[in-house]
Amino acid sequence: MSKKIQGLAEIDRIIHEPARLMIIALLATVNDADFQYLHLATGLTKGNLSVHLSKLEEAAYIVIEKSFRGKYPLTICRLTGQGREAFDNYRKVIKAAL
Amino acid sequence: MPISFFRSMTADPSTIAERLVIKAKFRDGLQDIYIGLTLVLCAAVEAVPYAKRAGFPQGSTALDVAFCVISIVLCSLFVVYTVRSRGAAKWVRERYLIERSGYVEQKLNKRKMVRFLLVFLAAFLPLAIAALFLFPTHSDRGMSTVIGLMFCGLDAWIAWFGRVFRFAIYSVLSAASAIFLAATSIGIVATLSIFFAFLGLVMVFSGFIVLLLFIRRPAEREA
Numbered sequence: 001m002s003k004k005i006q007g008l009a010e011i012d013r014i015i016h017e018p019a020r021l022m023i024i025a026l027l028a029t030v031n032d033a034d035f036q037y038l039h040l041a042t043g044l045t046k047g048n049l050s051v052h053l054s055k056l057e058e059a060a061y062i063v064i065e066k067s068f069r070g071k072y073p074l075t076i077c078r079l080t081g082q083g084r085e086a087f088d089n090y091r092k093v094i095k096a097a098l
Numbered sequence: 099m100p101i102s103f104f105r106s107m108t109a110d111p112s113t114i115a116e117r118l119v120i121k122a123k124f125r126d127g128l129q130d131i132y133i134g135l136t137l138v139l140c141a142a143v144e145a146v147p148y149a150k151r152a153g154f155p156q157g158s159t160a161l162d163v164a165f166c167v168i169s170i171v172l173c174s175l176f177v178v179y180t181v182r183s184r185g186a187a188k189w190v191r192e193r194y195l196i197e198r199s200g201y202v203e204q205k206l207n208k209r210k211m212v213r214f215l216l217v218f219l220a221a222f223l224p225l226a227i228a229a230l231f232l233f234p235t236h237s238d239r240g241m242s243t244v245i246g247l248m249f250c251g252l253d254a255w256i257a258w259f260g261r262v263f264r265f266a267i268y269s270v271l272s273a274a275s276a277i278f279l280a281a282t283s284i285g286i287v288a289t290l291s292i293f294f295a296f297l298g299l300v301m302v303f304s305g306f307i308v309l310l311l312f313i314r315r316p317a318e319r320e321a
Contacts, residue, residue: 025115030205037200040125041118072196091111 008097014059015090019044020052024087027062027079035075053077061086119204120260126199127308128187130264130301137298144291198315222248239280242289246276249297264304272297 015024022042027033033041039049056062061083065076079087123129191199222244229240253269256262275296279289 021111022115022118025111026118028112029115029119031203033203034201036197037122037202040200041122069192069196069201074201076201087111095110 008093011093012086012090014055014061015086017052019048020056021090023049023052023056023077024061024079024083027077028084028087032076032078035077038077056083059083059086117259117261119202120256121262122199122202123204124256124260124262124265125308126191126195126312127305128190130305130308132187132305134298134301134303134305137294138302139298141291141293141295141298144287144294195312198312218248218252221251238286238289242286242293243276243280245290246272246279246293250276264308268297268301268304271300 015021019042022044023038026038026041035046035049035053038044038053039046042049044052053062053064057064060080062077062079065078067074067076192201225247226241226244229244250269250273253265253272257265257269272293275293279293282289284292
């Protein structure tokens with residue numbers, strides 16, 4: 001089996017989950033986004049989104065900041081440097097294998 | 099459902115994410131209104147000298163000065179509008195629509211924008227040059243058709259890449275109106291003015307409909 005395909009065995013499983021991949025890919029495309037934006041763009045339920053964001057935060061791939069804009073509560077999510085690096089590595093592995 | 103794209107390992111996740119971001123940008127109709135107003139303003143700037151020639155007595159210095167002032171005001175308005183209106187759309191979203199659309203800080207990828215512009219020009223510049231040289235006696239009509247097809251191409255790309263269906267309709271209308279106007283004997287200035295005004299008004303009207311439908315959706319609060 002070629003080394004490039006063997007690389008798939010060591011793929012980052014935190015990012016590899018489709019919902020988390022979608023969240024990370026979206027956050028890589030923007031500077032930051034709030035929970036509501038991610039909920040509408042991804043189509044995930046709020047509970048599902050919340051669980052995946054927690055997992056990504058535990059892995060230090062994203063940071064979550066809670067604030068207010070007037071009376072509206074904002075939960076801002078932003079990709080960390082580590083998260084960006086992990087996403088770029090993930091893309092390289094997938095591209096190389098396919 | 100966007101997640102289905104991310105289940106396929108062959109799709110580039112960055113491209114899909116960009117697609118979702120563009121779809122989100124056009125969700126509330128504000129971009130349509132912004133583009134439509136830009137086109138209407140363009141049409142007004144184009145129409146001033148034509149209106150002066152066609153509708154008013156010639157040789158009057160006062161009238162010449164008045165139309166000069168109107169042109170300068172419209173051009174300045176256009177510049178200020180172009181610079182500030184993107185901020186205005188963002189302000190409207192964050193002030194009035196944040197509960198419905200959420201908050202996002204877009205990333206400006208200048209290199210990608212320049213690359214897109216170069217590809218776009220590379221596609222249409224040869225057509226424009228061909229229109230000038232192949233049809234020297236009808237170069238006006240050729241140029242206006244090419245400009246119409248440029249808008250058609252741009253709208254078609256947004257419709258395809260961002261999956262924003264109404265841009266497919268704008269694309270068809272752009273092509274049809276450009277070809278129809280080129281077939282008439284109207285000069286290029288009037289043709290472009292009518293074309294921009296028509297497309298602009300369609301987009302403003304459509305944008306307002308989309309915005310009204312978007313506002314009527316119940317706002318969801320975070321849990």
